[in-house]
Amino acid sequence: MTETALGTAPPRRPPRSLTQRLAIAFRRSEALRGYSLLSPTLVVMALSMCAPLIMMVVMSFWSQTGFEFDTTLSLKNYSEAFSSPIYEALLLRTLKISGACALATVLISYPMAYYVAFHVHRRKILWIILMTLPFWTSYLLRVFAWKVVLGFNGAINSGLKVLGLIDQPLEFLLYSQDAVVITLAHAWAAFAVLPIYVSLEKIDRSLLEASADLGNGPAATFFRVTLPLSLPGVMAAMLLIFIPTVGDFVTPALVGGPDGLMMANIIQAQFGKVNNWPLGAALAISMMFIVAIISLLYVWISRQVAERFL
Amino acid sequence: MSRSTTFGGTNRTLMVYAVLYLAFLYGPVLLLPLFSFNDSIYVAFPLKGFTTQWYEEMLSNEPMHAALLNSIKVGTVTSVIATVLGALGAKAVTRYRIPGVKPVVGVISLPLVVPGIILGVALLILLTRSGIPLTLVTVTLGHVLLCVPFAMVTLIASFDGFDKSMEEAAADLGDNVLWSFWRVTLPIIFPGILASLLLCFTISFDEFIMAFFLAGTEPTLPIFIYSQLRFPQKLPGVLAMGACILVVSFVVVFLSQWLRRRNLGVPVNGGV
Numbered sequence: 001m002t003e004t005a006l007g008t009a010p011p012r013r014p015p016r017s018l019t020q021r022l023a024i025a026f027r028r029s030e031a032l033r034g035y036s037l038l039s040p041t042l043v044v045m046a047l048s049m050c051a052p053l054i055m056m057v058v059m060s061f062w063s064q065t066g067f068e069f070d071t072t073l074s075l076k077n078y079s080e081a082f083s084s085p086i087y088e089a090l091l092l093r094t095l096k097i098s099g100a101c102a103l104a105t106v107l108i109s110y111p112m113a114y115y116v117a118f119h120v121h122r123r124k125i126l127w128i129i130l131m132t133l134p135f136w137t138s139y140l141l142r143v144f145a146w147k148v149v150l151g152f153n154g155a156i157n158s159g160l161k162v163l164g165l166i167d168q169p170l171e172f173l174l175y176s177q178d179a180v181v182i183t184l185a186h187a188w189a190a191f192a193v194l195p196i197y198v199s200l201e202k203i204d205r206s207l208l209e210a211s212a213d214l215g216n217g218p219a220a221t222f223f224r225v226t227l228p229l230s231l232p233g234v235m236a237a238m239l240l241i242f243i244p245t246v247g248d249f250v251t252p253a254l255v256g257g258p259d260g261l262m263m264a265n266i267i268q269a270q271f272g273k274v275n276n277w278p279l280g281a282a283l284a285i286s287m288m289f290i291v292a293i294i295s296l297l298y299v300w301i302s303r304q305v306a307e308r309f310l
Numbered sequence: 311m312s313r314s315t316t317f318g319g320t321n322r323t324l325m326v327y328a329v330l331y332l333a334f335l336y337g338p339v340l341l342l343p344l345f346s347f348n349d350s351i352y353v354a355f356p357l358k359g360f361t362t363q364w365y366e367e368m369l370s371n372e373p374m375h376a377a378l379l380n381s382i383k384v385g386t387v388t389s390v391i392a393t394v395l396g397a398l399g400a401k402a403v404t405r406y407r408i409p410g411v412k413p414v415v416g417v418i419s420l421p422l423v424v425p426g427i428i429l430g431v432a433l434l435i436l437l438t439r440s441g442i443p444l445t446l447v448t449v450t451l452g453h454v455l456l457c458v459p460f461a462m463v464t465l466i467a468s469f470d471g472f473d474k475s476m477e478e479a480a481a482d483l484g485d486n487v488l489w490s491f492w493r494v495t496l497p498i499i500f501p502g503i504l505a506s507l508l509l510c511f512t513i514s515f516d517e518f519i520m521a522f523f524l525a526g527t528e529p530t531l532p533i534f535i536y537s538q539l540r541f542p543q544k545l546p547g548v549l550a551m552g553a554c555i556l557v558v559s560f561v562v563v564f565l566s567q568w569l570r571r572r573n574l575g576v577p578v579n580g581g582v
Binding site for chain 1: 321324325327328331332334335336337338339341342345352353354355356395396398399401402403405406407408409411414417418420421423424425426427428429431432433434435436439451454455458462509512513515516517518519523532535536539548549552555556559560563564567568
């Protein structure tokens, strides 16, 4: 890998051994050197992701017999996953909650990103760090914080009682699907703010001036120039929030209550107290598969729309 | 850019919104430290009075100390391994024109988009089927997987910011690869390395889902906290612990982000 060796390799004609030729090819080829430098990372990542995923696929065709696995392959788990009304209802609820959460997060984050992109001129970095800082702190604690806020005797209920606005605690706050959506929107806000901010920041400011020169007011400029140009960030943010929230089981477990349980809770239970690992694997794969299809469809549709109208 | 061209020329409305948004982000989180000093076992207003009782209890909580130590061990090892792997990857993709680099980077960044439960469950299945016992080592493996993409993104920014010719100059002056890395590359990307180490440590330290599946009998701190949430009388203790973790996380992450962004702004190629 010594770069100095590049120039010193003499143009000898006599036949070289295979190792010599390989060594020379290696020094000359940028791609080879690049890949050899990349290989430890790539190998570790690919192995520790692919091997487990393949094993999970294999296991999803097994079945659980007590504490042992019956390793004869069958589609039993998948037929159960796709025929049982419980899983169907749970899946629909999960998609609904994640979709609502993605939409809500993007809607509340857009004005914030807009403000920092266009109206903050000094100390932008500070604002960006401020917007994303909570994201790096303990996920568990942030979810737990919402349990404290929304709880039966939590901050909102007890606060309103102290102020004399209510006599009885508002019960709908905690253990509902709304609580899950709010908590998730809070937890994943950084995933909306950053992509939207980046796409807004990239907009060529002279386009906005051109729009104004052509007689558009601020509102018209926003809807005809800024918003369309920032849509890639918005679209990316929706996806970045939708996918991971589908797989969350901490939030529903802590603030969802029985009404707010999601698919991931059922999957987790298969590996815990229900103890049916193959079914859990099949459910996890089915969920991943459905999410992948929805995401691809979503990307495809948004591209079509973008080509047609923008 | 003239102000009138952007929507909401009434700057103030947007500014109020921005402040409200930050309140939404930080408000719930700040309740933890607030109630951790409250002299009541119930987490409710009105506040009953100031106490440091919960913090004193925390200091004598042996299982919590064990969990904290576990988390520090896992976080340290994770951050070093992930940063080394991230640095190799970052150098490779910034220094060499590699055909097919996009799908490769795509594979490496997969943990960013695959739900944690899928990776956790899949690793759990593989490890138990291979007869590998669940220990802190397996948790570390899961955390490395999560951290490498973040380390790589952070370090790509560092490698992008400096001039390849300086490494070449060192090589021309007779330094071998390792020596020129040690004397030239490392000092320049050091802020990036530090940022990556801090970031990976925080991610690992706070990570729950992977650890939930991959930890055996030795819990990490988030696992320990989760197990405490079932007992209402333990709640104030959790608040005190949570407040400490939050403060440390905030400081560490702020440092790491600041190092990273500051590093981006400094014209390294010109000034040295």
